[in-house]
Amino acid sequence: MLNSQEEFSAMNIQENISLKSYNTFGIDKKAKFFAIANTEEDVLEALEKAKEWNIPLLILGGGSNILLTQDVNALVLKMEISGINLIEESKDDVFVEVGAGENWHQFVLHCIEQNWAGVENLSLIPGTVGASPMQNIGAYGIEIKEVFHTLRAINRDSGKIEVFDWNECQFGYRESVFKNALKDQYIITKVSFKLKKNPIFNISYGAIEETLKTMGIKELNIKAISDAVIQIRQSKLPDPAVIGNAGSFFKNPTISQEEFDRLRSEYPSIPGYPNEEGVKVPAAWLIEQAGWKGQTFGKIGVHKLQPLVLVNYGDGDGKEIAYLSKRIQTSIQEKFGILLHPEVNFI
Numbered sequence: 197m198l199n200s201q202e203e204f205s206a207m208n209i210q211e212n213i214s215l216k217s218y219n220t221f222g223i224d225k226k227a228k229f230f231a232i233a234n235t236e237e238d239v240l241e242a243l244e245k246a247k248e249w250n251i252p253l254l255i256l257g258g259g260s261n262i263l264l265t266q267d268v269n270a271l272v273l274k275m276e277i278s279g280i281n282l283i284e285e286s287k288d289d290v291f292v293e294v295g296a297g298e299n300w301h302q303f304v305l306h307c308i309e310q311n312w313a314g315v316e317n318l319s320l321i322p323g324t325v326g327a328s329p330m331q332n333i334g335a336y337g338i339e340i341k342e343v344f345h346t347l348r349a350i351n352r353d354s355g356k357i358e359v360f361d362w363n364e365c366q367f368g369y370r371e372s373v374f375k376n377a378l379k380d381q382y383i384i385t386k387v388s389f390k391l392k393k394n395p396i397f398n399i400s401y402g403a404i405e406e407t408l409k410t411m412g413i414k415e416l417n418i419k420a421i422s423d424a425v426i427q428i429r430q431s432k433l434p435d436p437a438v439i440g441n442a443g444s445f446f447k448n449p450t451i452s453q454e455e456f457d458r459l460r461s462e463y464p465s466i467p468g469y470p471n472e473e474g475v476k477v478p479a480a481w482l483i484e485q486a487g488w489k490g491q492t493f494g495k496i497g498v499h500k501l502q503p504l505v506l507v508n509y510g511d512g513d514g515k516e517i518a519y520l521s522k523r524i525q526t527s528i529q530e531k532f533g534i535l536l537h538p539e540v541n542f543i
Contacts (some may be wrong), residue, residue, distance in 0.1 A: 296326025440508030
């Protein structure tokens, strides 16, 4: 397939590379070919190579939302397009364009330093900026769709760069058009956000308000909110650098009001949060009630503090974690009649 060492050098493509350090589960699977994209031109070159060699092109961001179950017979392209640029501002707002390879949390910290408000509740979410609109990431009462402006993406078929606005992205709960109708058709290269100069604080969700009191915060600001969110997340979620994990493994399911009322008659303590589709039920509560919290199976398991997190304690295999997730899904469906859907992408 590769005819010369020069061809390797021209594209900086490596062969049979372990992806262990490129996924937060720490699963040791190999990529047939591996390269890094620092520019949109690099992405276009990788697309051409993948077509020429008739193999898939797999885009890898922070590796925080994937479960590797096998070696990857593809050209794996690590997205490292960088840059945080102020492109426009008004009296009340700033518009910022960010490279898809930028670390999400570092971008949040940059916004806080600049006093750009809107993403402080999304502190310490793992992954890259490019994945944020694809997943419509969210935490503590905020979702990306509330600060999203536009994105640039390369059409895999035509190689053309296209711009998508808010409506075209079709955001849903942990969803976008790029996970549905346009799945695997575009490669996101840059994302722009509309942030506020005058913050509107959101501290009603979870333990933010209580944590701020514990921290002794007298005057509310976006850094204090970010610090509180970081403290909460670190107290609940394992650090992937210490224990392999991909954060929340399952989405929180939404069920009908009638179904929720039925479950509440049987389980009076079941929590529920009304939304546009019905009532959102915390998947962590369901998993804990079914007895999975803290369970270990060889080198993998369910985290002892946060049952929504599946973990790799050492040299666990992706197939083992996938099998564990199926067992959890089956038990939740049998006990509550609710089907949990993974947030993590299986590869």
